[in-house]
Every structure is written in C-alpha cells, then in structure tokens.
Amino acid sequence: MLPVSFGLPGYAELQCASNFTFLRGASHAEELAVRAAQLGYEAIAVTDECSLAGIVRAHVAAKEAGIKLLVGAHFRVTNADGSPALAFTAIAQNREGYGNLSELITLARTRTAKGTYVVYPHDLQNPDPPYTHLRSLRDCLIILTPDFPAKDARLDAQAQWAAQTFGADRCWMGLTLHARALDDLHRNTVYDVAERHGLNVVATGQVLMHVRSRKPLQDTLTAIRLNRPVTECGFELTPNAEQHLRSRLRLANVYPADALAQTLNVSARCTFMLDELRYEYPDELVPPGTTPTAYLRRETYQGAQRRYPRGIPHSVQTQIEHELSLIADLKYEPYFLTVYDIVRFARNEGILCQGRGSAANSAVCFCLGVTEVDPDRSSMLFERFISKERGEPPDIDVDFEHQRREEVIQYIYRKYTRTRAALAAAVTTYRPRSAIRDSGKALGIDPVIVDRVAKEHHWFDSSADLIRRFVDSGLDPETSIIQQWATLAATLLGFPRHLSQHTGGFVIARGKLSRLVPVENASMQDRTVIQWDKDDLEALGLLKIDVLALGMLSAIRRTLELVSQQRGEPFEMQDIPAEDEATYDMICAADTVGVFQIESRAQMSMLPRLRPREFYDLVIEVAIVRPGPVQGGMVHPYLRRRQGLEPVSYPSPDVEQALKRTLGVPIFQEQVMQVAMLAAGFSAGEADQLRRAMAAWKRKGGLQHYHDRIVEGMLQRGYDREFAESIFAQIQGFGEYGFPESHAASFALLVYASCWLKRHEPAAFLCAMLNSQPMGFYSPSQLVQDAKRHGVGVLPVDVTVSGWDSTMEGDGSMAPVRLGMPRIR
Known part of the structure; x- marks a missing residue:
C-alpha cells in the first residue's frame, strides 16, 4: 500500500x-x-x-x-x-x-x-x-x-x-x-x-x-x-x-x-472484521449431565464394540484416541454429533446412507456409523480429513437414497427450524459457451453466428486462444468486433451469474443463522439458501454438512427389501458375502450393465485388463479411470506392473511405504500427500495444502509455488533430480482430477454390493433398478434387455395386474419381473 x-x-x-x-x-x-x-x-x-x-x-x-x-x-x-x-x-x-x-x-x-x-x-x-x-x-x-x-x-x-x-x-x-x-x-x-x-x-x-x-x-x-x-x-x-x-x-x-x-x-x-464471526454449534444434541467431549467418546466406543464384536483391535483403539484428542483440541465434537444425529435418524427410518470423501479416513466416523470403510483394513491418511495445520473445518459428505433424501432434509428443518438451518449457495458462473453467447448477443452479432460459435467451442483459455478458435469457425480475426467479442467473452468467463442451491450442503447454527450470514429464497419451494458458497464457508472456518442424494443407494435398498421378501427373512447390506468369486468373475468379464460406477464404456474396457479379484482392486478400479491418472501417465505403468510385464521398483523405502499397494505408481491424492511428507519433508498440514493447490491449479496457477519446495526437499533427502522432477510432473498431471482413496473406497463398497446383487439376485436387482429411476448410466429398456440376456423373465405391463412399481411374480432369484405402469411408452 x-x-x-x-x-x-x-x-x-x-x-x-x-x-x-x-x-x-x-x-x-x-x-x-x-x-x-x-x-x-x-x-x-x-x-x-x-x-x-x-x-x-x-x-x-x-x-x-x-x-x-x-x-x-x-x-x-x-x-x-x-x-x-x-x-x-x-x-x-x-x-x-x-x-x-x-x-x-x-x-x-x-x-x-x-x-x-x-x-x-x-x-x-x-x-x-x-x-x-x-x-x-x-x-x-x-x-x-x-x-x-x-x-x-x-x-x-x-x-x-x-x-x-x-x-x-x-x-x-x-x-x-x-x-x-x-x-x-x-x-x-x-x-x-x-x-x-x-x-x-x-x-x-x-x-x-x-x-x-x-x-x-x-x-x-x-x-x-x-x-x-x-x-x-x-x-x-x-x-x-x-x-x-x-x-x-x-x-x-x-x-x-x-x-x-x-x-x-x-x-x-x-x-468490524469478518474474522470476528464465530460458528456456534447446536447444543441440544448432548444429553443433560454430560459434555460434547464425553458424549462423543461414549458413542464412539459403543459403536466400536458393535463394529468389532470380537474386540477392538489395538491399532483401531490407538487411532480412535488420536482422533478424539485432535477433535477435542479443535472443539469439533458438536459437529460430529450433528452428523451422527442426522445419520442415526436416517438409519432409524430405514433410509440407506453412507458417508464418503475424506471422512472415510476417520475411525470415529466409522464407529459412529457415518462411514462404512473399516480403518483397520485400509491405510488412509487421517490428515486428509482433519489436521491442526489446515486451519479449516472438516467436511463430511453423506449420501442418502435419492428417493428419500427429502425426509432427511425435512428432519433437519424440523429439528433445527428454518431460522437456524439453510443450504449453502452454489455460485453459477459464466462458462465458455454462455460467455460467448451473451457477449456476442450484447454486441449485436448475428444470432445464427453466435449460436454456431457457442456450440463449436466449449472451452478456451484466453482471448488469444478464442481468437484462434474463431478462425476455425470461419470468422475474420482482424475485424475489430471479433477481437472485442473474444476479449469480452474471455473477461466474462468465471463471472458470477446468480446464486443457486448447493446440492445438499447444510449450515446449521445454534442461534439465528441470519445474524451470521444473509439467507434468501431458493428457486425450489420451501428451500432457503445462505449467500455464501462452500469456499466462503471454508475461508471463515464455518461448518457445513453435505446431505447428498445417490440413486444407487435407493436401488440397493429396494433390492435388499425384495430379497428379504423372497427369502422370508431380513437380508441387509452386512449379509452380502465378502470377496465372492462368482461376483469377481462377472466383473472381470465386464458384465456390469446397471451396477455402480464401473458401468461406463471406459470402465468396462479397463475391467478385463485390471481383472479385479479383491476389494482393494475395486478401489483402484474406481480411481484409475479418471482424467488425473490418465493425464499423469499412471495407467499403463500400473497395468504393466500388475500383469508382470514391468518390474516393480521404488527409489527409496520411504516412497515404497507410500506406493507399495499400487505397485509404485501414485493413483490416489493421499499417496501424493504421503510422498510429499516422506520424500520431500512436508508436514501433514503442508501436504494437505498441496492437495488443495492441486484441486485449484488450473484456475489459480497454484502448483508452481510448490515446485522448488518439492524438488529441493527430495534432493536434500538423496533423491536424484530426474526422479524429483518426475514426481512433480505426476502431481501436476493429477491437476484437479486426482481421486481420493477414501472416496474411492466408499464407492467401491457400493460397487461390490451392486455387483453381488446383480450376479446372485438378478430379478430383484432389475426390479429395484426400474423402481429407482431416474438414475444410472443406462435407460430402463437397456436394463431390461440386459436382464433378459441373463435369463430373467420380463412380463409386459398389464393394466389388470400391474401397479406403479415393477414387481416380482413368484419366488426365487429368477422370478419373472412384471413391469410397472411407468414403463408404458
């Protein structure tokens, strides 16, 4: 200044x-x-x-x-x-x-x-x-x-x-x-x-x-x-x-x-400064006579006993104590208890739900029933979820059945009232096509030309880049109005257009939320949103809870209900046998139409090459077919090593510790953090800051700031420059597309469950998928054709017997499916 x-x-x-x-x-x-x-x-x-x-x-x-x-x-x-x-x-x-x-x-x-x-x-x-x-x-x-x-x-x-x-x-x-x-x-x-x-x-x-x-x-x-x-x-x-x-x-x-x-x-x-704002957690979650710290500890260990009926493993108990200590230091207990309360409501109502994202790194979340990834069977990084150095609150994402999420939302409004709870905003910004379209229209350019150019160019990096693309569209780059169009569109890119509703991020306060942040009406009836988005909340250290919708959870819950009816006894998620050979045979054959995550053409082409035979293979499968590993040049080295066509080598025992489970090839965000910690001397908090820079580098150019820190740190620890530069290149290759292992592990659970149900209960699975529409990658007619190929009988809609939902007629896993009224076309 x-x-x-x-x-x-x-x-x-x-x-x-x-x-x-x-x-x-x-x-x-x-x-x-x-x-x-x-x-x-x-x-x-x-x-x-x-x-x-x-x-x-x-x-x-x-x-x-x-x-x-x-x-x-x-x-x-x-x-x-x-x-x-x-x-x-x-x-x-x-x-x-x-x-x-x-x-x-x-x-x-x-x-x-x-x-x-x-x-x-x-x-x-x-x-x-x-x-x-x-x-x-x-x-x-x-x-x-x-x-x-x-x-x-x-x-x-x-x-x-x-x-x-x-x-x-x-x-x-x-x-x-x-x-x-x-x-x-x-x-x-x-x-x-x-x-x-x-x-x-x-x-x-x-x-x-x-x-x-x-x-x-x-x-x-x-x-x-x-x-x-x-x-x-x-x-x-x-x-x-x-x-x-x-x-x-x-x-x-x-x-x-x-x-x-x-x-x-x-x-x-x-x-006044915004730093003065302090988030106050709801306080009605703790029973009289106890404290949030004591109550969270009690509920965590009661959950641990349910998760580990044969005794809590020593490693898990150590991790729980580490997490509870850190949560207490940061005073996050009420936040965990709020999420726990919402998840407990859903489970009591029979609503299938599952936490994902970085929360799946947490033993406390697993014991509370918020997540389903067992920390005793994984090697994930808790600092990806919470660390003192992050200086910002944790972010717990919970998926609920898409057809019943509204019940959860209304529970939040009932319990905390609309004066204390509202959804976070999402800032709708100008994207390339809308920037081209609106600026061209404002300049009075022929609407036919504007529409054609907007459709032809879904991305550009600068006005100079857009000028080059305009040439490809047959426009004269020397014309002043074309130059002005490119300049205006490039400047308009990223400008906020309006506030919309976040997919499910709730902010819940102890007192009046409107004294913390302005609240306004959303376009959806009976919805209110605050004027800040998730980045604003993070910048001020304010907490939100993501109440998200996932169609596959609806389909799985409906399948389990049908199987229970067919068997005459309850059949739940935990009853699905682990590591079923027939299920993996089906997966390796890319017979995955309708299942979760691995149903796309890209995933189907990868399955016969990766050939998953155990749960962790599915975790890798979910993460590897992503732009990050592909752009970072990690897919082919991993496959060659997995198939024995290339030796597995590590430049040091430290790097081996981080990359052993993926054969020396970084696949997950957490591995990049671990390499930075072990090989370049980053602290856990610094590694998390690196992860955040990775997520934003295309928008903010934030990764170059870490180049010298990573390379010099590795050189000081005995790594050669070529290897250090290659590690940085891989980090940059991840860009904003690297997939967290914790997220992949949560999704892999649903991948396996949906595959097992498709393999062993194909009729119930088809019936549930049809009744859970709209969802998934394939249309109802494609799902029906796939089920027929697997021997499932499909009966047409009959106005004398069909109801709204599709139903199973008869007993057994191959009972014919009677189509419901929505299937009339």
Whole structure:
C-alpha cells in the first residue's frame, strides 16, 4: 500500500459494487481490494446491492493485500405503492451492526421471489416482529445516495427521513462526482440539503469496476441485463468510465477536501472484521449431565464394540484416541454429533446412507456409523480429513437414497427450524459457451453466428486462444468486433451469474443463522439458501454438512427389501458375502450393465485388463479411470506392473511405504500427500495444502509455488533430480482430477454390493433398478434387455395386474419381473 504522503489526501472508498451485484459490477471483489491497496487507499467498502455474497472473497484478498475492508451493502428503499423512495449504503461498525445488516438483507430477500428484494421505509422505522430490533439499523453507518442530478425538494425529504430514522451522528450525505455536465449543480444541492439537516457530506465513487478499461464489459453487462444490444441501451449505460477506483490525485482534483476527509472518519468508526464471526454449534444434541467431549467418546466406543464384536483391535483403539484428542483440541465434537444425529435418524427410518470423501479416513466416523470403510483394513491418511495445520473445518459428505433424501432434509428443518438451518449457495458462473453467447448477443452479432460459435467451442483459455478458435469457425480475426467479442467473452468467463442451491450442503447454527450470514429464497419451494458458497464457508472456518442424494443407494435398498421378501427373512447390506468369486468373475468379464460406477464404456474396457479379484482392486478400479491418472501417465505403468510385464521398483523405502499397494505408481491424492511428507519433508498440514493447490491449479496457477519446495526437499533427502522432477510432473498431471482413496473406497463398497446383487439376485436387482429411476448410466429398456440376456423373465405391463412399481411374480432369484405402469411408452 502506498503511504499517505506527497500532499495526497487519505481516502477510503465507501461504495463499491462487485460482480456479485449481478450484471452491474464489472470486477471481481478480489480485484477491487487489490486495486484499492495499489492506489494507497486507507480502506475499501464492498457494498453489493442487498447482498454480502462477495464479501468473503474481498476479505481474503484484502488481508493478503494489507488493506482494511469495510463490510456493507447498498439498498434501494421502495414505498408501499411500489415507487422508489431513496437509496442508501449501510456499513457495519461492529459485530452487532453486522448482524443487523445481515438480517435486513434476509428480511428483504425472503419476502420476495428468488433474485429480488424489497425494503420498505417502515422496515427501518417500525419493523414488524420478529425484526423489531432492526429499527434504525443500529451499529451501522449510513450513507444516503442522492439521485443525479439532485433535486432540492426530493433530496430534502429524503435527508429529513434519513436524519430522523438513523440520527445525524450515524448518517452522511453521499457526494458522487463523475465528470458530468451537472456536477457543480449536484454538488451545491447536496451541500445545501446536508447543511439544512445537520449531515456531513462524504465522497463516494459508486464504483462498478476496479479499472477504467472494464467500461466495455460494464456496458456489456448492462446490455445482458436489459436483454438488448449495447447499441440500443441508450441512457441506461453509464455516461463515462469514471465509476472505477480513481487515483488519489484525481480524487483530490474532483472532490472538496472535507468530503474526502469524511471517508476516513467513516472508516475509523468501523472496526468490524469478518474474522470476528464465530460458528456456534447446536447444543441440544448432548444429553443433560454430560459434555460434547464425553458424549462423543461414549458413542464412539459403543459403536466400536458393535463394529468389532470380537474386540477392538489395538491399532483401531490407538487411532480412535488420536482422533478424539485432535477433535477435542479443535472443539469439533458438536459437529460430529450433528452428523451422527442426522445419520442415526436416517438409519432409524430405514433410509440407506453412507458417508464418503475424506471422512472415510476417520475411525470415529466409522464407529459412529457415518462411514462404512473399516480403518483397520485400509491405510488412509487421517490428515486428509482433519489436521491442526489446515486451519479449516472438516467436511463430511453423506449420501442418502435419492428417493428419500427429502425426509432427511425435512428432519433437519424440523429439528433445527428454518431460522437456524439453510443450504449453502452454489455460485453459477459464466462458462465458455454462455460467455460467448451473451457477449456476442450484447454486441449485436448475428444470432445464427453466435449460436454456431457457442456450440463449436466449449472451452478456451484466453482471448488469444478464442481468437484462434474463431478462425476455425470461419470468422475474420482482424475485424475489430471479433477481437472485442473474444476479449469480452474471455473477461466474462468465471463471472458470477446468480446464486443457486448447493446440492445438499447444510449450515446449521445454534442461534439465528441470519445474524451470521444473509439467507434468501431458493428457486425450489420451501428451500432457503445462505449467500455464501462452500469456499466462503471454508475461508471463515464455518461448518457445513453435505446431505447428498445417490440413486444407487435407493436401488440397493429396494433390492435388499425384495430379497428379504423372497427369502422370508431380513437380508441387509452386512449379509452380502465378502470377496465372492462368482461376483469377481462377472466383473472381470465386464458384465456390469446397471451396477455402480464401473458401468461406463471406459470402465468396462479397463475391467478385463485390471481383472479385479479383491476389494482393494475395486478401489483402484474406481480411481484409475479418471482424467488425473490418465493425464499423469499412471495407467499403463500400473497395468504393466500388475500383469508382470514391468518390474516393480521404488527409489527409496520411504516412497515404497507410500506406493507399495499400487505397485509404485501414485493413483490416489493421499499417496501424493504421503510422498510429499516422506520424500520431500512436508508436514501433514503442508501436504494437505498441496492437495488443495492441486484441486485449484488450473484456475489459480497454484502448483508452481510448490515446485522448488518439492524438488529441493527430495534432493536434500538423496533423491536424484530426474526422479524429483518426475514426481512433480505426476502431481501436476493429477491437476484437479486426482481421486481420493477414501472416496474411492466408499464407492467401491457400493460397487461390490451392486455387483453381488446383480450376479446372485438378478430379478430383484432389475426390479429395484426400474423402481429407482431416474438414475444410472443406462435407460430402463437397456436394463431390461440386459436382464433378459441373463435369463430373467420380463412380463409386459398389464393394466389388470400391474401397479406403479415393477414387481416380482413368484419366488426365487429368477422370478419373472412384471413391469410397472411407468414403463408404458
């Protein structure tokens, strides 16, 4: 940051809209923070319209850039008759003010349809219950935003209302000067009205972009919003490019000194930082008279006794103690108990569920019944799940039957209420085709050409790359409009378009969730979402629980029910025999239509080459047919070594320890972490940071940062440079496509279960698959044809006997299947 010197005034920008003010802001929140620091600003306020969706990104960038971030939002107040009343910006002074700001956004967003909001004057004067505490929006500083050019009578009424509602000590009159013809008249009116009502005047930029060069993009966003070409937008476009972060020299030449000084006054009175937010776990999960620590320990060991009826292995007990100690140190017990409570509800209701992802590294999760991967039979890395150095909460993903997940969601809402539970957001961004389409349409390019080009190019890396692709589409790259199209599309790529609903990530709080983060309506009825996505939650250390849907769980549960009916006794997942030879014979023959994960053509072509004969082979099979191992050049070396065509060798005992189970070839993310720890001297937390960089390197270029660290670390430990460079190349090959072993192991359990059921209970499996549609890789007709090839009799729909579901007629594993009514086509 530049010092406030050389006669330049200090300045804090108090009104900035990022691109989370959708189709208005033309810069990322991060760009605004970094640019403000470069210009030597004292502070910057990111104030998106009725939104805090971009504030976490700004917070992270501001901390890195060393500039103070003010947290605020902009509002347009609407009269009861729908006419505009006034506009203002609110900036949180402290944690209480932040909570009030977040609740006002929630009130405004949840009373209207998704994507809209309404704030009425009485919301701030005499708000209705339960929002009475929002009166005057206490602990927030208010900047009134006059129309341009300001009209004396209208601004006088607005200033009178604002001074009475908020108090003159917390309210400023905003002055925005953008080199327009009526700036002098506007400035004089603003000062006259402000003096009349005892308000100070403060300079604001009403910023829409971090640099002047984003003006064409801002015009394009306006055209997209209005659904017309830029040439037809007229006065809806900003008149010039002044709504960017201007230099302090420029500001000193435009604004009165007192208005600039007031920006520092506002900044000094605002001390709130997002780091102050603290997630408070639900506390009703622990029985009276005990603590979360004691209760988690008790439930874990009771579960361990059920998992290991012949005695808890010493290695498992050691792992449990290690995990419980770390969980206690990080105070995550209530989080584990919340997940445990949800899973326990599902199991009590007969809803099949299974945890996956990094949680499958945990012995505690296994003992609680959250996951099904036995840590005593695996060599997975717990630090992939939790470590002190990660500085962020664990992430537990639980799959539920897709046809019954709604029961679980409603249980969460019932138990914790809608004021305490909501889904995380997913930020829908511009992808290559939509960026090409919308920018081309805004430029007025022939819709036929726009549509053709968008369909032809599903990916590009830069405007230069897109220009080359345009040439392939027969466009002239020397034409200025084509060059502009490429530039705009490339800049638009990755811009947020709107907030959507995460597939199942719930945030559950002890108190009112809306005082932690704004909540708004989702497009789906009876759904609410917070304004932050999973990355925002991770950045602030806030916990979410993923309640996901998996079709195969529905199919397996239905198959087990049918088998139980046929046998006249319960038959459950744990009753499926392990390591069945006939099942592996079927798998090796690639006879896997309809089963989980290994049903695609790519998997089917791999099965006869890999020839799985035990469970861990399935874990490898799930992970190896992925872009990461393929792009990293790991598939063929592994297969050659497995088939005895190439010797298995290791450069050191340390590397052998990490790669022995996969014959010296890294297949899983955890193995990359282990190699970094064992061969390059990384700590567990550093290795996890490497994994995260791997996941984002294509977006952020984050892997090169680790090159020297990995190579030099391995050289210091006696490895030659060629091997060290090859390890880094493999890590880079993984990119964002490396598959975690814990995830693969969880999926492999369902692979084996579905294969065993298809092999030994083919009629029940077909019947269940048909009744679980839509799901899977194959259509119902393909499933029926495959079952017929395996000797299953299939009876047509008969209106006299068929019900909605398909059914089995008769007894035995080969009883004919009567198709249900949905199969009528």
